[in-house]
Amino acid sequence: MNTTRRTLLGASLALPAAAMLPRDAAAADSFKVGFIYVAPIGDAGWTYQHELGRKALVAALGSAVTATYVENVPEEGADAERVIRKLATDGHKLIYTTSFGFMEPTLKVAKTFPKVKFAHCTGYKRAANVSTYSARFYEGRYLTGIIAGRMTKSNVIGYVAAFPIPEVVQGINAVLLAARTVNPNVTIKVVFVSSWFDPGKERAAADTLISQGADVVMHHTDSSAVVQGAEEKGVWSFGYDSDMLRYGPKTNLTSVTMDWDNYYIDQTKEAIAGTWKSSDTWGGLKSGMVKLGPLNTAVPDSVKAEVAAAQAKIESGALLPFAGPVKDQSGAVKIAAGASLSDGDILGMNWFADGVQGKLG
Amino acid sequence: MHEVEIAVAIAVATLRAATPLMLAGFGELITERSGVLNLGVEGMMLMGASVGFIGTVATGSPILGLLLAMLAGAALALVFGVLTLSLMANQVATGLALTIFGVGFSALVGVNWVGTPLQGLSTDIWPSLSTAPPMVQQLMLLDPLVWVAVLLPFVVQWFIYRTRAGMILRAVGESSDVAHALGYSVLRIRYFAVLFGGAMSGLAGAYLSLAYSPMWSENMVAGRGWIALALVVFSTWKPLWLALGSLLFGFVTIAQFQAEGLGLALSPHLLAMLPYIATIVVLVLISRDATRLKLNAPAALGRPFHATA
Numbered sequence: 329m330n331t332t333r334r335t336l337l338g339a340s341l342a343l344p345a346a347a348m349l350p351r352d353a354a355a356a357d358s359f360k361v362g363f364i365y366v367a368p369i370g371d372a373g374w375t376y377q378h379e380l381g382r383k384a385l386v387a388a389l390g391s392a393v394t395a396t397y398v399e400n401v402p403e404e405g406a407d408a409e410r411v412i413r414k415l416a417t418d419g420h421k422l423i424y425t426t427s428f429g430f431m432e433p434t435l436k437v438a439k440t441f442p443k444v445k446f447a448h449c450t451g452y453k454r455a456a457n458v459s460t461y462s463a464r465f466y467e468g469r470y471l472t473g474i475i476a477g478r479m480t481k482s483n484v485i486g487y488v489a490a491f492p493i494p495e496v497v498q499g500i501n502a503v504l505l506a507a508r509t510v511n512p513n514v515t516i517k518v519v520f521v522s523s524w525f526d527p528g529k530e531r532a533a534a535d536t537l538i539s540q541g542a543d544v545v546m547h548h549t550d551s552s553a554v555v556q557g558a559e560e561k562g563v564w565s566f567g568y569d570s571d572m573l574r575y576g577p578k579t580n581l582t583s584v585t586m587d588w589d590n591y592y593i594d595q596t597k598e599a600i601a602g603t604w605k606s607s608d609t610w611g612g613l614k615s616g617m618v619k620l621g622p623l624n625t626a627v628p629d630s631v632k633a634e635v636a637a638a639q640a641k642i643e644s645g646a647l648l649p650f651a652g653p654v655k656d657q658s659g660a661v662k663i664a665a666g667a668s669l670s671d672g673d674i675l676g677m678n679w680f681a682d683g684v685q686g687k688l689g
Numbered sequence: 690m691h692e693v694e695i696a697v698a699i700a701v702a703t704l705r706a707a708t709p710l711m712l713a714g715f716g717e718l719i720t721e722r723s724g725v726l727n728l729g730v731e732g733m734m735l736m737g738a739s740v741g742f743i744g745t746v747a748t749g750s751p752i753l754g755l756l757l758a759m760l761a762g763a764a765l766a767l768v769f770g771v772l773t774l775s776l777m778a779n780q781v782a783t784g785l786a787l788t789i790f791g792v793g794f795s796a797l798v799g800v801n802w803v804g805t806p807l808q809g810l811s812t813d814i815w816p817s818l819s820t821a822p823p824m825v826q827q828l829m830l831l832d833p834l835v836w837v838a839v840l841l842p843f844v845v846q847w848f849i850y851r852t853r854a855g856m857i858l859r860a861v862g863e864s865s866d867v868a869h870a871l872g873y874s875v876l877r878i879r880y881f882a883v884l885f886g887g888a889m890s891g892l893a894g895a896y897l898s899l900a901y902s903p904m905w906s907e908n909m910v911a912g913r914g915w916i917a918l919a920l921v922v923f924s925t926w927k928p929l930w931l932a933l934g935s936l937l938f939g940f941v942t943i944a945q946f947q948a949e950g951l952g953l954a955l956s957p958h959l960l961a962m963l964p965y966i967a968t969i970v971v972l973v974l975i976s977r978d979a980t981r982l983k984l985n986a987p988a989a990l991g992r993p994f995h996a997t998a
Contacts, residue, residue, distance in 0.1 A: 359902070368796065368907050371804040389872045486950070492957055522961035526911040528709075531902035532702055536946040539698040551909075552804070553902040560809070575806060685952040 359422075359600050361385065362415035363397040364408070366427035367525075372570035374549050374586070375399065378426045378449075381588030388593045392600065396420065403429025409436055418440040421597045424592065426451065436457060445599055450495075452675075454606055461591055464612030465495065466502040466674070467642050468584030470649040471613075471620055471635050472566045473506025475581055476514070476544045478631045479564050483513040486537025488547040488554050490524045492688045494677045496548045501681045502649045503546065508683060510634070517542060518686030527553035538563055544581075555580050564626075571621035583621035590616060610671065614643040650674060655682045697827050699943055704835050705901060706939030709893040709910075711735070711838040713917040714924075714931050715845050716889025721921060722849060723882035724989035728784025729769055731914025732791020733762040733887050733895035739799035742905040746802065748997025751810050755834075755895050762891020763884045765791060770883040774876050777993040778991035788914070796907040809903035810834065832900045834892070842932035849928070858882060862987035865994040875994045890914065923972035925985040930975060938968045 348665050363382050367375040382395050401411050408430050415423050416437055421510045422445045431451040438446045438458045447459040476485050485507065489496050500518060505515040517540060519533040530553040534545050538561050544565040547554040552575040558565035559576035567575070567583030591609060598604040611617030620639075623632060641647035652663035654677040663669055669677075680686060713730050720727050740761035745754030769787050771776040810832040849855035858878060860868040865875045897913070898905050916938065924930035941964040949960060976985075 333707070368800075368905065414731065442907050462796075517950045517952070519946045520957035520961065522957070523772075523907075523911065525908070527904060527906060527909050528706075528897055528911065528913070532706060532836040532943060533946045535702060536698070536943065539695070539702075540947070540950045542950075551906055553904065556806070556902065556904060575804075686949060687954055687956060689956055 332495065354375075357497035358391055358394045359389075359596070360418070360420040361393055361596055361599075362418075362423040363395065364411060364415070364423070364425045364427075364430060365397060365399040366401060366429065367550075372572060374554055374569050375426065376570055377586040378424075378588055381592045384589035385592045385596055386440075388589075389596065393596060401430075403427060409433035412437045412446075413440075416444045417579045418654065422447070422596060422604075423447060442654070445604055447595060454608060456606055459595070459607050459609070460562040461609040461611070463586055463617040464610060465584060465586075465618055466498040466619060466649055468618040469499040470506040470642065471505035471639055472546065472584060473633055474510055474626060474638055475623075475631055476503060476546070476564070476566070477507030477509070477511035478634070479581065480507075480511070480514060480542045480544045482543045482668050483511065483515065484540070484541075484542045484544075485514060485516045485518050485547040485584045486534065486540075486542030488530055488533045488537070488545065488549060489517045489518055489520050489686075490549045491522065494519060494675060497677045497680065497688065498674060499548055500684055501654075501677065504681050504683050505649065506638075514683065515687070516684045518680075518684060521549060523549070525550040527551040530554050532556045534558060535561070540587040563569075567621065573622055573624065578626075579623045579624075582631075585619050585621050587616055587619050598635055612642070613639055656680060657682055657684065659685055692872045693824065695947065699829055699940070701708055701831060702943040702946075703936060703940040704831060704839070706942055707935040708835050708838040708939075709901065710917045710920060710935040710938060711841055711915050711932060712834070712893035712896060713890045713914060714935055715887035715928070716893070717918060717921050718924075718926060718928065718931055719846065719849075719858070719889075720886030721878045721990055722862045722926060722987055723858050724865055724987050724992065724994070725773065725879050725883055726780045726784065726991040727766065727769055727787070727883060727886055727908060728781060729787025729791060730790035730886075730890050730918050730920065731910055731912070732795075733765045733890035734897070734910045734914045735795035735908070736761040736765050736798075737891030737892075737894030738898035738909055739795040739802070739905055740757060740917050741891070742805075742898040743799060743802050745899055746807055751899060755892060758891040758895030759888040760891070762889070762894065763887040766883050766890075766953050769887070770863020770880050773993065774879050774883070777995060780991050780993070783910045799907065802905045803907070806904065807899070807903045810900040814874050834896045834900055834948065842928045846928040847873055854975065859987070862894050862989055865989045865992070869994070869996055875996070879994070890927045893917070908936055920968070920972075923969065923976070926987065927975040927985060930972065933975075934968055934972050938964050941967045 365375045370376050386395050391496045396673055398411050412433055424447050426449045428450045430689055431448055431453055434446050434448045438455055445457050450462045451460045487500055504516050517537055521529040521533050530549050530551055534554040534557040537545055541590040543552055544564040546556050552572050555565045555567050555572045555575040559579045565576050565580050567580055571582045571585055573580050648668040650669040652667045654663040656662045662679055713734055717730055737758035741754045741758030744757035745751050769783055772783045773780045861875050861878045869875050881929055920931055920934045922936050945960040946964055
């Protein structure tokens, strides 16, 4: 039985702040790896994908590794630091902290445990014993943009977004630019629901977009509500984080999924071998960190071929999703013809491309 | 014609968004009118959401699912009642603990049901749907709980102002000692009010997991319990104003989505604040008379009752 914050909450009325103990089934000589999750694992979504990675790690390295996790660790407050410190004290030699908000706690604990190695997901601060890693989600979004551009009849794509931050904006622009390569008339309507997780609001936003003529909807939020809503209304949808085909068997065209398996296996192997070094990893389609889920049978073969070709080009570097000429909503040139955005510009993206209907800030 | 369609879409979406707030809000209104402040609405809604979902999937009957959800909400309310009414624990602290407990326990109960697909509540309740004009069809396709929520303000208004039981309820909430002196069982009446509040919160939660977005996921109520609680206070415990506040909150939320979808050039941050600001401003305006506010607040709200004689 996993001792987590949640099961303890269920078992007693007490606030179990002191009881967030990691699951521990350590064999004496195996290399201990820890994972900190921001949310409950559930069965789809951001944390679920990290848990798949942890399982893949255990499957790959067997008894050579003991992989512990603590789920549902809040980003705010002192809990995160305490849980990370606890894992380090318990002899974990490599600790993955899988949410942006764990950045400062990770660095703080890393300072007091110089021999323990840390890897922080989606952050930008590193140290001698702290790596960072993230994925180029926008490359997967670009591929869905091609499918969306081909499948839409109304030429309106509805996009349910959480917050106007660069990670979200990248995805929206990537979809628009890709869709316009196959269908110049596409526009995207964006609705911000101001929450990463509120199935009710996500669903209401999707319903609104559909009532305004969107016949393809996608989301950058954490529940499957948009995919389920689209299935009920009979419009196309795309999933995010995890494969969501089973929430919309008829209408979910595919999902942009994260795959951390290889990163966790490689990094852990290096740590065991003693060759681990602090690094910054930003993987995309090429390294397999971002993948398209299975395609719905509704996607025609010609479109499948188009997607496969674009994927091959992105992997080889022949196709850059953010390549000029691109104008923003005001008509100002954001990427000149023949130029492309640097990683820094992509990470700080704060403008919508012309054709996106919505406002930032 | 297009404008009419959008107006109908907004009306339908507003009713749906306001329904969970109304169901939970009216339960809490009755509870508070009896002089008991239960801050556990969010937790009871979550229990209703998970138990209602599981019950519906397991039995195949949404009616049974809704009943089970009400029972689950009432069961949690009973715990609250025993602690605060019989054992006279602090109502605020107990209510907060109830929410924390409900968040965790609903997640524990529902852990194996996350991601289970479910057909939403049947909306097929009216005959001869196909012959009605499309606009009317839209309204007729609303699920039955929305109609319950629409009728609720009038029923509660009639109950607390026009029936003997309602007046006794208010008497208990205004002055438990006087009600006791008149021979009414204060504790029994408060237990009923607390249980009713729990059952309605459970129903509101089940509405979210069965109709609004048919799915179960941890913490899916996402703060609506707190909004319902705030609406009860801002409406100065008046049923019709509570209905107005809930509808207004739902309307502005939906209007925000519509405005963004239609390309209105407003900051998303500003739009996200609007439902809260609009609701607070309107409800403060209609209840700005401090004396009337005082008159409306149940005088014994939050005070434990101990029969001395």
